[in-house]
Amino acid sequence: MKKDLLGLQYLPADEIMTILKNAVKMKEIVLSDKKKINTLEGKTVVTLFYENSTRTRMSFELAADYMGAHAANITASGSSVAKGESLIDTAKTIDAMGTDILIMRHGSSGAPHLIAPLVKASVINAGDGLHEHPTQALLDLYTILEKKGRIEGLKVAIVGDVYHSRVARSNIFALKKLGADVSVGGPSTLLPRGLENTGAKVFKSVQEAMIDADVVMGLRIQLERQKSGLFPSLGEYNRFFGIDDKRMCFAKDDAIVLHPGPVNRGVEFSSELVDGASSCINEQVTNGVAVRMSVMEWLRG
Amino acid sequence: MKLLIKGGHVVDPKNNIDEVCDVFIDKGIICDVGNDIELDDIESVEVIDATGKYVTPGLVDMHVHLRDPGFTYKEDIESGTKAAALGGVTSVACMPNTNPVCDNVTVVEYIKSKAKQVAAVNVYPIAAITKGLQSEELAPIGSFKFAGVVAISDDGKPVKSAGLMRRALEYADMFDVTVISHCEEMSIAEGYMNEGAVATELGLKGISNCAEEIMVNREINLAENTGTAVHIAHISTKGSVEAIRQAKQRGVRVTCETCPHYFTLTEEAVRGYNTNAKMNPPLRTDEDVKAIIEGLVDGTIDAIATDHAPHHLDEKNCEFDIALNGIIGLETSLGLSVKYLVNENMLSMSDLIRKMSLNPSNILGLSKGSLSVGASADVIIFDAQKEYTVDVTKFASKSKNSPYDGFVLCAKPEYTIVNGEIKVNRGELV
Ligand SMILES: [Zn+2]
Numbered sequence: 001m002k003k004d005l006l007g008l009q010y011l012p013a014d015e016i017m018t019i020l021k022n023a024v025k026m027k028e029i030v031l032s033d034k035k036k037i038n039t040l041e042g043k044t045v046v047t048l049f050y051e052n053s054t055r056t057r058m059s060f061e062l063a064a065d066y067m068g069a070h071a072a073n074i075t076a077s078g079s080s081v082a083k084g085e086s087l088i089d090t091a092k093t094i095d096a097m098g099t100d101i102l103i104m105r106h107g108s109s110g111a112p113h114l115i116a117p118l119v120k121a122s123v124i125n126a127g128d129g130l131h132e133h134p135t136q137a138l139l140d141l142y143t144i145l146e147k148k149g150r151i152e153g154l155k156v157a158i159v160g161d162v163y164h165s166r167v168a169r170s171n172i173f174a175l176k177k178l179g180a181d182v183s184v185g186g187p188s189t190l191l192p193r194g195l196e197n198t199g200a201k202v203f204k205s206v207q208e209a210m211i212d213a214d215v216v217m218g219l220r221i222q223l224e225r226q227k228s229g230l231f232p233s234l235g236e237y238n239r240f241f242g243i244d245d246k247r248m249c250f251a252k253d254d255a256i257v258l259h260p261g262p263v264n265r266g267v268e269f270s271s272e273l274v275d276g277a278s279s280c281i282n283e284q285v286t287n288g289v290a291v292r293m294s295v296m297e298w299l300r301g
Numbered sequence: 302m303k304l305l306i307k308g309g310h311v312v313d314p315k316n317n318i319d320e321v322c323d324v325f326i327d328k329g330i331i332c333d334v335g336n337d338i339e340l341d342d343i344e345s346v347e348v349i350d351a352t353g354k355y356v357t358p359g360l361v362d363m364h365v366h367l368r369d370p371g372f373t374y375k376e377d378i379e380s381g382t383k384a385a386a387l388g389g390v391t392s393v394a395c396m397p398n399t400n401p402v403c404d405n406v407t408v409v410e411y412i413k414s415k416a417k418q419v420a421a422v423n424v425y426p427i428a429a430i431t432k433g434l435q436s437e438e439l440a441p442i443g444s445f446k447f448a449g450v451v452a453i454s455d456d457g458k459p460v461k462s463a464g465l466m467r468r469a470l471e472y473a474d475m476f477d478v479t480v481i482s483h484c485e486e487m488s489i490a491e492g493y494m495n496e497g498a499v500a501t502e503l504g505l506k507g508i509s510n511c512a513e514e515i516m517v518n519r520e521i522n523l524a525e526n527t528g529t530a531v532h533i534a535h536i537s538t539k540g541s542v543e544a545i546r547q548a549k550q551r552g553v554r555v556t557c558e559t560c561p562h563y564f565t566l567t568e569e570a571v572r573g574y575n576t577n578a579k580m581n582p583p584l585r586t587d588e589d590v591k592a593i594i595e596g597l598v599d600g601t602i603d604a605i606a607t608d609h610a611p612h613h614l615d616e617k618n619c620e621f622d623i624a625l626n627g628i629i630g631l632e633t634s635l636g637l638s639v640k641y642l643v644n645e646n647m648l649s650m651s652d653l654i655r656k657m658s659l660n661p662s663n664i665l666g667l668s669k670g671s672l673s674v675g676a677s678a679d680v681i682i683f684d685a686q687k688e689y690t691v692d693v694t695k696f697a698s699k700s701k702n703s704p705y706d707g708f709v710l711c712a713k714p715e716y717t718i719v720n721g722e723i724k725v726n727r728g729e730l731v
Binding site: 009086087088107108109110111113114128129130131132166169192193194195197198 | 504621
C-alpha cells in the first residue's frame, strides 16, 4: 500500500502503468448503469480545496462515491496565514476526524509535500501552485494510451502557458519517463527558464513544437496574465499561439487534441477544433473519474 | 582581570602577525603580544593554554538582525549577542528593520542602552537611510552620526529610486557615514528562489540574477559619478562579483560583503521545499558559488557577514511561498568559513580573519579587528581542525532557522573574550 500521490516526478514508470492499467476496469464501471464498487466502503475521503475548481473536485467526489466512500468537502477561501488557521492545523484537524484520503488543492507549490508527512491520511495532490497536478497528467496519459495504444515513441506537443502550468510539469515528467518525445511551445514570456533540463525540447513557436506531433496538448491561459505584461492581448495571443485547424496541419494527420479544461474558446483553441473529430476533451473528463478511482484504489485498495 | 594566552598560533592581519606567541591582556586592553611573555605577579593572572589553537581578533559581523525592538519573539539583544559570542563574533552591527524602525535617534539610544545592560558583545546600531524604510524621505543621517550609528541601510529593502539613493550617498559622505545597500530591483524580483531549472522543476517563481545585479551596477554608477563610497550587502551572483571587481579597478569607492551560505550552498538546497534554504537574495548556482569564492580570493569581496536573520518556527514551518526570508548565521559563520575556505586552501587564516574582522571594522569605521597594543581586547581562540556536529537545539539564538543543522564543521570558538572579559569559556557561555 502506498501512502500518498504527491507528483509524478519521482513516481516510477511501473507504478504509473499500474495505475493506468487499473483505470481500464474503472472506466467500465463509470460507463455502466450500476456505478458502485465497495473498494472504499467505510472509508472517508475529504477534498480540501484552497482554489476553486468545481470540475476537479466533482471528479474526485464522484470517484470516491462510486467506490463506496464517504466524501466530504472543505472549501477554504484565501490561503494566507493572516486569515487565521494555518494549513498545517487545518490538515491535522481533518486528519484527526478519521480521514482516510485527503485530496488537496493549494496555490502554494509544495503544500501537499508539507502536509503528507504530518497526517495519517493518504494525501492526493489535486494541484499545488505551479508545481504538479498528477491526476490530470494520469488522465491525459490514459487518454493517449487509449487512443494511440502506446506512449513510448510518440511525439507530444505541449503548447501555451507552460510557466504557470502544473499540468504541463506533471505531463513532462511522466511522458519523458515513459519514453515519449516532448516538445513545448509558447510565448517566450510563458516558458520558464531551464525547462530543457526536464528533457523537453523547447520552441518559441507553437508550429515548430507541433511538427509531426501525435498529440497536441493545449494549456489553459489565465485571462489575467495579460495584465502582468506577459503578452499584449488575448487577440494577439490567439493570433500567434492559438491552435486551429490550420495550425493543426503541422501535426500528424491523425493527431489527437487534449486540453485540461475549461477551454477559453477562441483563445487557446478555436471552437472548431474543440468540437472537431480530433478533440478528446470530453473523453478526458470521463477518463478523469476512472483514473482517480484507480489512484484511490492504488492508495487504499 | 589579567589574562595571559600562552602558546597559541596568533593571527593578526593588521600587524602582520602569523606565528606562535603569547598575548597578554590587562584592564580590557591588549598589553603585549610576543614570545614567552614573563610576568612578575603570575598569581593574579589567569593563564589560558592555547597550544595547537588559533588566537585571533574577535570577529566583526557587519550584517546582523537582532530583531530588537519589536520582534523579540525571534531574537533580542541579549539572545542575539549570546549567539554572537558562541560564534566568536565580538562585535555586531545590527540592521534597522525593527519595530519601530531604527530611523530616529530614540531607537538608536534604546539599542545602545539595552546593549549596555544585557549584551554579551559590542553592539553597533545601523540606522535607516530613509524614514520608515519607505524610500521616500531621508532619515536624519547627520544626527545619527552623533548618536553613535556606524552605518545606514534600508536592508531588507532597496532604496527604490536612484535619485534618492544618490542624495543619500552624497549626504552621508559629508558625515563620513557608511551607506550599505541591499541591492534588489523589485520589479524583477518577484519570486521565492533563484530563477532556473530547479525553480522550474519545483514550480516556484524564480528571482533573476538581474534583480541583484541591476542595482549593484546602479550603486556603482552612483558612487562613481558622485565620488562617494558605497558598501554592497550580501552579494550572491557571479555578475555582482564581476561588476564590483571592475569598479574597484577603476578606483570606485565600493566595498562589499558576502555570507557563508553564498559560498557553501546552492539552489539545490531548496529541494523538498526546505524553507531554511529560503533567503533574499536566494541561494544561487554552482557557478555563482565559484565566482563568490574567486571574489573572496582575489580581494573583490572585502568582508564576510552573516545576514543573521532569526525567524520563529511558525514563520518557517509553512508553505514555501509564505515562509519568511532569512537564516540565522552567527553560530556557524566561523565554522563554515574555516571549513570551506581555509581548510580547502582557498584563503589563508590571516586572509579569512581580515575578511571577518579587520575589513568590516574598517568599513564601519570602528577600531576593532586587531591585536594592536592598546586596542580593546576582543580575542577568540579556536581549533581549526577539531570537528563538531551542528545542533540547532543547542544554539543560544531564540530562533533555529539554520540549514546547517547536522553539518560537521570545525573551529568552534573555545574562548571568546570581549573587552578583556571571558564570555565563552571552553565552548560554553559564561
Ligand atoms: Zn538585505
